Amino acid sequence: MNGISTTTRVRSPPCAKSKPATDHFSLSSPDPDMLKKKSPAAFPARNLSDAHFLKWTAADALGVLRHHPLPCAFAVSLLFFMAVEYTLRMIPPMAPPFDLGFAATATLHRLLSARPALNTLLAGLNTVFVGMQTTYIIWTWVIEGRPRATISALFMFTCRGILGYATQLPLPQGFLGSGADFPVGNVSFFLFYSGHVAASVIASQDMKRMQRWELAYAFDILNVLQAIRLLTTRGHYTIDLAVGVGAGMLFDSLAGKYEDSKITRAAALCNGNGSGGLYKSHE
Template sequence: MSTTTIAPLRRGSNSLNEYHTNAVAFDGIVGSTGTSQMEEIVTQTDEGYANPNGDGGRSKVSFMTWRMCSAVHVVRVHWIPCLLAVGVLFFTGVEEYMLQMIPPSSEPFDIGFVATRSLYRLLASSPDLNTVLAALNTVFVGMQTTYIVWTWLMEGRPRATISACFMFTCRGILGYSTQLPLPQDFLGSGVDFPVGNVSFFLFYSGHVAGSTIASLDMRRMKRLRLALLFDILNVLQSIRLLGTRGQYTIDLAVGVGAGVLFDSLAGKYEEMMSKRHNVGNGFSLISTR
């Protein structure tokens, strides 16, 4: 395959001609490799990005370079950010200006509570079933805790343990800083975690965050079936927590985000400490030297 050299763009009266020459040359290269039609060429100079208008200077206003084909490309390829942008406009225009907040004397409104009304009525009328589900949920909490500690003690991988420490410490700080009222119709159980119907922080859900941390570690280790099992159990425990009014929907949603966030922070901590001590990928909380 022949090689074509694209000359750099220079300032001067011939800048526009050189821009088109480069575009044609690059299009020939792309076409020879079987790649689809070239959509856009950006030529970088020592001053920044060249202005295709021919002045050779730096284009300081980004939207002045936009074209209709660029907009179509964005919508077709980057449809997720486009949907998010529509969501921003909707919630800003509708909820911020039109939604009436509930009065201070009322119970908090939670859409998850509305969706699980039938489950709540079932558990309220069947205390034994509520106790069984609470016990199973406590077993699941024990499973995720065992896995997180196991990865450190038995496999020598402390990332999940560090992540859990970060997560529960931050949860304690936030839970103490803003203490949300426990729903008046909460269906407690003596075998639920924390065991004994003791007080606990609502924001955010440690149940969900811990499960997310364990699942993320399983995926890193290619334990995909176990990760899928934990994800399913995490969904089921979320439904039960809503059904018993033990957590608000926002607690569960932020719990997922907290698990992802603190897993990422733990990874950055491992990377930082590995570089500082020049241990490569063999990071460990306990020195074996």
């Protein structure tokens, strides 16, 4: 233009950083450059000579043991329980289920069977503890304006109702019921999973977030005692209690994600255009 000729130079792409010839894949972490270059669809087409395991070294193996002891322990436990599963005799259809927690609390079960008054006292104390859980969970929402624990409890009990109805476990032999126990009146209830334990975990998780450490530790101790009593009275199987702990943690996490999604959506609405768009308008 204006008599001046111009030439366009095309930039050549930057050269990739050269890697030393001795570089190899680590057993614990794949090559990040390779992951960027290869799409998942291209992975099956790789040659066997590029297989990850061919580049493992003794140093890699020792590094895994040193830096990842927990997964290594899980690997050993996997092999152990595979051996147990393949050699263990199945429980006959008409026999009661084997429960390790019941076996561990057999002495306490005989004690409470011989002392109905003590069983009723412990059942009443357990009901008080359930009331403490419920009061705290509702308090955090109604008084403190923090609904996460309440949302978590609603999620948890809904899922418990679905699973409990879907697979109805038989009442354990030797069940020591009491009219003072929760649910009060010695009425029927779902065994899987333990709402007692899950609600206590939900409350304890909230207490720890708020740094109410003494109260949280007190709830954890009471929850352990509650679990022992439930095993002793045959009010729950061991699997009910174990899943109850996991359910409390899971639904507390899901309630947190639910809250975060609502906060994100509200922020997007506030930053949106006049028509209420969910995305910030480009300036």
